[in-house]
Amino acid sequence: MSKTHVTTTINGDAVEFLAEPGATLLDALRDEVGLTGSKEGCGSGDCGACSVILDGRLVCSCLVLAPEVEGRRVETIEGLAKDGHLHAVQQKFLEHAALQCGFCTPGLLMASKALLDANPDPTETEARYWLAGNLCRCTGYDKIIKAVLDAAAELRQERVA
C-alpha cells in the first residue's frame, strides 16, 4: 500500500509529508516532519503527552490519523514561543519549577495554552479538570496548576496594558 501525500499547515507554515498507511499525526510529526517535541506516552489517548491544537481544538495527536490533517491547521509545542520569546505558560512553568523529567511538559503546555485561549480567568478547579487528560508522573501537579494560574494572571495584565 502506498504512502499518502498530505499537505497541511503546521505552526503557520505550509508543510507537505508522506504518511505511512495507518500512521497517526503524532507519528507523522515526529518521523516525517521532524518535530519531536510532541511525545508518545501511551498511544491511547490517556496521557496527553502528544497534545496538539488542531483547527483551534486541543486533541491527542496519537488519536488522529495523519491524512486527517489534509488542509487543516496544526499547532505544536514548537510554535508556542514566538520570535524567541517564551509564551507566558512556558515562562511560568520555568519560574514555578512545574517540571522535572519534562516528558509531560510539551503536552501540558499545549493544553494550558488552549485553556487560557478559551478561558482567560480559570478557577483552580476549572484548570484541574481541563488538564485531567495530561498525566505527570513527577511533579504532583500542584506546581503545574500554580504556573497555569499565574500565567493566566500575567496574560490578563498584558491585555489590560
Add this chain to the structure above:
Amino acid sequence: MSQLNYIAPTTADEAVKALAAAGARPLAGGTDLLVQLRAGRAKPSVIVDLKRIDAARGIRSEGGGFVIGAATSGAELSEHAALVKAWPGVVEGANLIGSTQVQGRATMAGNLCNGSPAADSVPGLIAARAVCVVVGPNGRREAPVEQIPTGPGQTSLAQGEFVLEMRLPPRPARSSDAYLRLIPRTEMDIAVAGAAVNLVLDAAGVVTEAHVAIGAVAPTALLVAEAGAALVGTKLDDAALAKLDAAVRAACRPISDKRGTAAYRTKIAGVLARRAAQIAYDRAGKA
C-alpha cells in the same frame, strides 16, 4: 497495519459507496477506533472518515427539535447554548466522555456505534427518545437510539450502513433531563453504572411524561418503561421515587468485575436514577 486505506468523502452517497468494500469502517472522532487499531483489535481495510460530510457536521434546529450531525464532537455540543438549555442531560452525558482532548474529537454516534454497554452519552439519548438517521446501500431509514447497539461491541447496522445524524424531538415547556454516572475516580474512568431521566411537567409540577434509561448494568443501555411509568402523575414524592428505584433494579442484568459486583451495580443504578430524576425535575421546573 500495512493494508489500510484512508478516504474522506464529502457526501453521504460517496461514504455509502466506500463503506460497501469488505472490511471498511467509518471513522468519526477516532477515540475508540484508533485505540483499537493500535491494539490490533480492529483491522479495517479502509477507513472512511465522516468528518468532511457536511450533513454529518454541526447542530441545527429543525421542526422544533435538534439535528446533530454524527461527526459533531462533545466540545461542539457544550458550546451550543440552545442545545444545552433544552437537553442538559444529553449534553452532560456526552461531556463526561474522556478528557478535554477526547472531547475535541469524540462523537455521540461513535460512542453509540462502538457498542460499549457503559457508553456515557447513550442513556441520555435513549431517555430523550432520540432517533438515528441511518444511511446505507438501501437508502435512508430511521431507528430509535436503543435499537442500534445489540450487545457489547455489536450493532444492528448492516454492512455499509452508518449513522448520518441524530434527531432530538421538540421540547415542550417545563421539560428537562439529567444524566449521572458513578466512577471510582472523579475523571477519566468507565462508568460502574449510569442513569438518565427525561421529564415533562404540567403547570402544577405534576410529571406528565417520563423516560428513564440505564447504562453499564446490562449488555446494552436499556430504556426502562416501568421506571418512567412510576413517575407519571406524581410530583416525585418518596413513594414514586421508591417505585422508580425498584423498577430500575428489576431491569438490571449487570456483570461483576473489578469495578463493582453485580449487586453493587444494581443498587447504584437505582440510587443514580432517583438522583437524576430529582435533578431533571428541578431543572424542568425552571425551564
